Amino acid sequence: MTNAVxxxxxxxxxxKKEKVYITTIKRLLKNKLAVVGIIIILLxxxxxxxxxxxxxxxxxxxxxxxxxxxxxxxxxxLGTDNYGRDVWSRIVHGARISLLVGFTAVSLGLIGGITLGxxxxxxxxxxxxxxxxxxxxxxxxxxxxxxxxxxILGTSLVNVxxxxxxxxxxxxxxxxxxxxxxxxxxxxxxxxKSLGASDLRIMLRHILPNAMAPIIVFATMRMGTAIxxxxxxxxxxxxxxxxxxxxxxxxxxGQDYMWTSPHLTIVPGIxxxxxxxxxxxxxxxxxxxLDPNMDIQ
Amino acid sequence: MIALIVRRAIxxxxxxxxxxxxxxxxxFIAPGDPATMVGGPTATESDLVAIRDNLGLNxxxxxxxGRYLGNAVQGDFGYSYQSKQSVSEAIAVRFPNTLKLAIAxxxxxxxxxxxxxxxxxxxxxSWLDVxxxxxxxxxxxxxxxxxxxxxILVFSVNLQWLPVAGLSDPFYTWEGIKQLILPAITxxxxxxxxxxxxxRSSILEVVKADYVRTARAKGVKEKNVIWIHTLKxxxxxxxxVIGLNFGALLGGTIITEKVFAINGVGRLMIDAIAMRDFPMxxxxxxxxxxxxxxxxxxxxIVYTMxxxxxxxx
Numbered sequence: 082m083t084n085a086v087x088x089x090x091x092x093x094x095x096x097k098k099e100k101v102y103i104t105t106i107k108r109l110l111k112n113k114l115a116v117v118g119i120i121i122i123l124l125x126x127x128x129x130x131x132x133x134x135x136x137x138x139x140x141x142x143x144x145x146x147x148x149x150x151x152x153x154x155x156x157x158x159l160g161t162d163n164y165g166r167d168v169w170s171r172i173v174h175g176a177r178i179s180l181l182v183g184f185t186a187v188s189l190g191l192i193g194g195i196t197l198g199x200x201x202x203x204x205x206x207x208x209x210x211x212x213x214x215x216x217x218x219x220x221x222x223x224x225x226x227x228x229x230x231x232x233i234l235g236t237s238l239v240n241v242x243x244x245x246x247x248x249x250x251x252x253x254x255x256x257x258x259x260x261x262x263x264x265x266x267x268x269x270x271x272x273x274k275s276l277g278a279s280d281l282r283i284m285l286r287h288i289l290p291n292a293m294a295p296i297i298v299f300a301t302m303r304m305g306t307a308i309x310x311x312x313x314x315x316x317x318x319x320x321x322x323x324x325x326x327x328x329x330x331x332x333x334x335g336q337d338y339m340w341t342s343p344h345l346t347i348v349p350g351i352x353x354x355x356x357x358x359x360x361x362x363x364x365x366x367x368x369x370x371l372d373p374n375m376d377i378q
Numbered sequence: 379m380i381a382l383i384v385r386r387a388i389x390x391x392x393x394x395x396x397x398x399x400x401x402x403x404x405x406f407i408a409p410g411d412p413a414t415m416v417g418g419p420t421a422t423e424s425d426l427v428a429i430r431d432n433l434g435l436n437x438x439x440x441x442x443x444g445r446y447l448g449n450a451v452q453g454d455f456g457y458s459y460q461s462k463q464s465v466s467e468a469i470a471v472r473f474p475n476t477l478k479l480a481i482a483x484x485x486x487x488x489x490x491x492x493x494x495x496x497x498x499x500x501x502x503x504s505w506l507d508v509x510x511x512x513x514x515x516x517x518x519x520x521x522x523x524x525x526x527x528x529x530i531l532v533f534s535v536n537l538q539w540l541p542v543a544g545l546s547d548p549f550y551t552w553e554g555i556k557q558l559i560l561p562a563i564t565x566x567x568x569x570x571x572x573x574x575x576x577x578r579s580s581i582l583e584v585v586k587a588d589y590v591r592t593a594r595a596k597g598v599k600e601k602n603v604i605w606i607h608t609l610k611x612x613x614x615x616x617x618x619v620i621g622l623n624f625g626a627l628l629g630g631t632i633i634t635e636k637v638f639a640i641n642g643v644g645r646l647m648i649d650a651i652a653m654r655d656f657p658m659x660x661x662x663x664x665x666x667x668x669x670x671x672x673x674x675x676x677x678x679i680v681y682t683m684x685x686x687x688x689x690x691x
Contacts, residue, residue: 114512114515213396216393216396217393217396217397217400220393220396220397220667220670220671220674221397221629221663221666221667221670222625222626222628222629222666222667222670223625223626223629223630224629224630224632224633225629225632225663225666225667225670228632228647228648228651228663229400229401229404229659229663231651232404232408232650232651232654232656232659232663233404233407233408234408235409236651236652305519309519309521312521313521313522313523313633316521316523316633316636317632317633317636317648318648318652319648319651319652329521329523332521332523332524332527333523336527336637339527339530339531339535340535343531346524346527346528346531347528349524350520350521350524350525350527350528353521353524354516354519354520354521354524355519357518357519357520357521358515358516358519361515361518361519362515365515
């Protein structure tokens with residue numbers, strides 16, 4: 082009986098939600114900067130998926146007779162590095178690594194953050210403890226927490242993903258908790274409680290879907306931060322290890338040859354900036370598009 | 379106000395205890411035996427037993443934590459596993475460079491950020507606004523280690539105006555200032571971009587407020603509307619962003635110190651992590667995190683002082 086009532090309650094909500102998605106996409110596509118961002122992200126995803134087909138060479142293949150070739154050289158349009166490795170091929174394969182590490186880190190961070198945020202916002206008894214843990218994690222500035230975690234786990238890309246995910250948990254938890262606190266006071270939640278719906282069902286099927294807007298914006302922005310942090314940690318030698326074609330590590334290696342081959346530093350830097358810029362503008366655009374107070378022109 | 383400061387100070391003590399607990403626990407979670415790291419690969423089993431006794435590694439965890447905390451309060455963070463040097467001394471030598479860099483970057487960030495945000499908001503929807511907003515977004519997206527490398531390439535290698543690396547001269551000398559310029563711009567750009575975005579959105583919000591409309595309606599000069607009624611109120615959230623960014627800058631010094639080969643706490647930390655030199659990692663993380671929470675506390679207090687509407691109780 083309870084289930085039947087709940088299914089009936091769900092039907093109009095779902096129909097309305099589809100409309101919300103379409104409106105959001107329409108609003109997003111009206112934002113020119115966000116469209117540029119979407120194109121860059123799609124290009125990166127394309128590069129990551131079709132890396133072996135797009136790249137002309139094996140990213141780790143060395144050819145000392147072709148070392149430090151300048152840009153637009155025959156067969157190497159972005160030149161080669163000090164080991165004669167094709168820079169374009171390394172950039173293409175780097176797209177795969179940055180996307181994979183970024184996606185893993187953000188997904189794990191979301192799982193942790195959403196769980197803590199939901200529990201803290203829904204159960205008053207747990208709120209105090211969870212928020213103190215969040216405060217504690219917040220007391221480490223930016224990359225420092227990630228570095229402490231890498232100090233414990235050791236240097237590798239997997240550990241970088243774990244470190245960035247843990248670093249993302251407190252921000253995500255705070256955002257989710259804030260939404261949950263306001264949503265759980267709504268009448269339809271009271272109605273569900275009086276119908277006997279379980280806490281888990283209320284949290285996952287009724288509160289979480291309504292708290293998704295800020296989470297989507299956070300996740301998009303966080304992808305940019307995660308990609309930038311992965312590159313930073315690899316630049317410091319705490320992430321990807323040679324010969325992995327990671328963008329930050331490529332800059333670190335290129336810096337030693339900045340006098341003779343500046344493109345080894347410049348090219349990966351521009352790529353990182355474009356990708357992070359893309360996630361930031363799409364995140365900004367999503368925030369505006371998901372804001373119901375904005376006018377649809 | 380005094381009650382707020384006392385309450386926040388008590389909270390700070392508990393937060394610092396939490397931080398120190400987390401940082402100290404890191405050594406226990408990490409794989410590897412500290413005695414082997416201290417003794418080196420040539421240490422015999424009896425050497426290792428002696429080291430463990432000497433460092434008190436056989437004691438229960440909480441006893442060791444209590445001892446660490448007691449020593450830390452007195453400024454004793456033990457000895458480096460690698461160099462055998464006193465950790466406090468190693469940090470004391472490098473800390474002024476880190477602080478110098480963080481403060482210089484903050485000054486750069488505040489000047490550029492507020493001016494850019496102000497122009498952007500006052501010339502809303504003009505080409506100046508679009509340019510400034512786009513540059514600010516790019517500023518957030520630039521990897522600062524890359525920006526540092528490019529600045530070195532342009533200003534140090536090609537133009538030869540500024541030194542490539544180092545921060546050894548005192549900051550009040552011309553050489554010292556020249557050494558600070560590139561690292562400060564490198565580190566300050568991201569924060570400048572955030573401050574610019576916050577200044578812009580905050581001014582745009584305040585401009586719409588009723589009291590600004592009232593000021594205009596009663597004939598207050600436009601200059602006074604902007605400088606007295608708008609900016610004063612718009613600066614409140616900007617101060618929070620500045621405070622929070624100072625903490626982020628402290629973290630950011632780690633990367634900038636590496637780019638410009640500055641002998642600071644950040645570089646010490648990176649080397650310590652790579653060598654798994656835990657006493658050094660613990661002390662440097664503890665120092666930066668403590669500074670971060672103290673700065674945040676000061677920001678909170680300043681916040682309530684400049685905006686009496688905020689009441690944390």
